[in-house]
Amino acid sequence: MRTIFIKPKDIQKKWYIVDATDKILGRLCVSVANVLRGKNKPIFSPHMDCGDFVIIINAEKVKVTGRKLENKIYYRHTGYPGHLKEVTLGKVLKRRPEFPIENAIKGMLPKNRLGRKLFHNCKVYAGSNHPHTAQKPEILEV
Numbered sequence: 036m037r038t039i040f041i042k043p044k045d046i047q048k049k050w051y052i053v054d055a056t057d058k059i060l061g062r063l064c065v066s067v068a069n070v071l072r073g074k075n076k077p078i079f080s081p082h083m084d085c086g087d088f089v090i091i092i093n094a095e096k097v098k099v100t101g102r103k104l105e106n107k108i109y110y111r112h113t114g115y116p117g118h119l120k121e122v123t124l125g126k127v128l129k130r131r132p133e134f135p136i137e138n139a140i141k142g143m144l145p146k147n148r149l150g151r152k153l154f155h156n157c158k159v160y161a162g163s164n165h166p167h168t169a170q171k172p173e174i175l176e177v
């Protein structure tokens with residue numbers, strides 16, 4: 036048996052579009068992260084970018100279960116002593132509806148150079164308009 040190593044020039048990248056309307060946040064992000072990583076392909080290699088591009092539209096209409104809109108808290112620190120800021124998911128969705136999806140996907144990718152490169156293949160938009168119609172994206176069922 037010989038191990039097959041695919042070369043970067045042999046990788047065929049496709050564009051997919053996902054409508055986040057009434058989709059559960061975590062389940063949506065898991066499937067998108069797998070497509071970004073390339074785990075849905077038989078040529079998956081963990082050290083290479085063999086994934087596809089994903090466009091997520093209608094991010095403002097994503098669903099969460101339970102009382103996560105009030106109870107899920109995002110933390111950030113300003114760098115000054117005692118300046119730990121916290122904001123709930125409900126407030127984040129009103130101000131920047133793309134952030135929860137981007138944050139969840141980024142957390143599911145590798146924490147290295149490859150993960151940062153893979154995250155650039157994901158485009159998230161709050162509404163239904165996107166500037167990637169020239170790439171002719173296919174619909175990805177989640």
